[in-house]
Amino acid sequence: MNGDWPGYGLYHDKITTMSTTILTTGDDTVEKKTEVTIAPHYKIDKLDWGEIEGQRVFLFSLTNKSGHQVTVTNYGATITSWVTPDKLGGKSNIVLGFESIDGYLARPPYFGATIGRYSNRIAKGRFVIGNDTYSVATNNGENHLHGGNKGFDKVIWCAKPSDDGSASVTMNYLSKDGEEGYPGNLQVAVTFTLTDDNELLIGYYAETDKATVVNLTNHSYFNLTGDVASSILDHTLQIYADNYTPVENGIPNGELKNVAGGPFDFLQPHTIGERISRVDGGYDHNFVLTRKSNGLELIATLADSVSGRTLEVYTTEPGMQLYSGNFLDGSFKTSEGKSINKHAAICLETQHFPDSPNQPSFPATLLQPGEKYETATKYRLVINK
Numbered sequence: 001m002n003g004d005w006p007g008y009g010l011y012h013d014k015i016t017t018m019s020t021t022i023l024t025t026g027d028d029t030v031e032k033k034t035e036v037t038i039a040p041h042y043k044i045d046k047l048d049w050g051e052i053e054g055q056r057v058f059l060f061s062l063t064n065k066s067g068h069q070v071t072v073t074n075y076g077a078t079i080t081s082w083v084t085p086d087k088l089g090g091k092s093n094i095v096l097g098f099e100s101i102d103g104y105l106a107r108p109p110y111f112g113a114t115i116g117r118y119s120n121r122i123a124k125g126r127f128v129i130g131n132d133t134y135s136v137a138t139n140n141g142e143n144h145l146h147g148g149n150k151g152f153d154k155v156i157w158c159a160k161p162s163d164d165g166s167a168s169v170t171m172n173y174l175s176k177d178g179e180e181g182y183p184g185n186l187q188v189a190v191t192f193t194l195t196d197d198n199e200l201l202i203g204y205y206a207e208t209d210k211a212t213v214v215n216l217t218n219h220s221y222f223n224l225t226g227d228v229a230s231s232i233l234d235h236t237l238q239i240y241a242d243n244y245t246p247v248e249n250g251i252p253n254g255e256l257k258n259v260a261g262g263p264f265d266f267l268q269p270h271t272i273g274e275r276i277s278r279v280d281g282g283y284d285h286n287f288v289l290t291r292k293s294n295g296l297e298l299i300a301t302l303a304d305s306v307s308g309r310t311l312e313v314y315t316t317e318p319g320m321q322l323y324s325g326n327f328l329d330g331s332f333k334t335s336e337g338k339s340i341n342k343h344a345a346i347c348l349e350t351q352h353f354p355d356s357p358n359q360p361s362f363p364a365t366l367l368q369p370g371e372k373y374e375t376a377t378k379y380r381l382v383i384n385k
């Protein structure tokens with residue numbers, strides 16, 4: 001198993017303990033010890049999901065008291081489902097994912113996965129740190145995308161469920177020096193926590209032993225109707241961003257462009273479909289979040305009036321890639337056999353800006369030895385009756 005995670009394998013499906021009973025008959029006292037098995041107090045279930053490259057893959061279910069359930073696998077530190085109630089008393093899954101590992105081995109476009117070492121694009125797959133030039137895979141035309149050919153979405157992470165009673169699991173991965181061309185041994189941890197307030201909190205942590213670039217995100221595709229047959233073009237979106245980064249082939253030109261009045265202006269809520277025809281290819285752009293602090297801040301709200309579901313997005317990141325599922329083309333099907341077509345789901349990928357390693361004016365993505373990479377994103381689901 002990758003990494004050096006001392007707690008790995010210590011997950012308790014059940015706890016066996018000794019129960020002591022004192023029996024008193026007349027003057028005699030007999031102490032009787034019995035072995036009993038009790039359910040653990042945490043709201044986590046663990047399912048064996050099979051084996052890949054000789055390593056075990058698991059599915060962890062995190063459940064809260066209001067009936068939300070999030071499942072996460074240590075293959076790609078991937079969110080595979082988020083089942084939530086709707087306003088009519090129904091329940092459905094609001095993210096794209098599969099019910100078995102086979103779906104993921106067919107290489108869907110990053111459904112629910114943790115993306116790294118660098119999410120989004122690096123122009124021409126090249127960047128310079130100090131006196132060294134590094135080359136990473138050009139797996140998106142002439143550019144690098146989402147960590148390369150075998151990014152963090154396709155590796156097996158160590159998983160350690162929390163032992164403090166919370167519905168939380170931490171995934172840990174050691175990305176070795178030179179992996180996919182990136183410098184430095186990078187120790188990464190991603191913690192998924194489902195709270196009783198229907199929040200899915202994702203905390204990211206990394207350390208390196210050599211200067212490198214890091215930009216981690218989660219690539220969940222949301223469809224708040226819970227039905228991929230219903231496109232997300234009718235979802236309403238609000239993004240607290242005064243600017244976005246214009247791109248050519250996904251690479252920014254360095255400009256921060258004001259959204260005012262155009263199809264990127266989501267300062268007030270608009271449906272995604274309202275102005276999408278004015279955006280070549282559909283939305284696949286980084287928004288420059290208008291932040292008031294460095295902490296977790298509400299930066300976007302996605303809503304579907306039919307189910308009554310609203311998703312609030314909070315992050316510590318400076319940017320968010322809005323991707324309207326433009327490349328989905330029906331070639332992947334859900335586990336129930338429904339085609340996943342264009343605009344079947346939407347991604348709200350909180351992150352640093354694309355190509356930051358080559359754009360000195362953008363917030364830096366350089367991580368030096370001794371520094372801590374710490375970011376967080378929270379998705380909160382509200383059901384409006």
Ligand code: GLA
Pocket residue numbers: 109110120145250284321323327347349
């Ligand atoms: C990101 C990119 C898109 C696309 C998807 C995956 O969101 O910005 O261009 O590559 O991932 O298909």
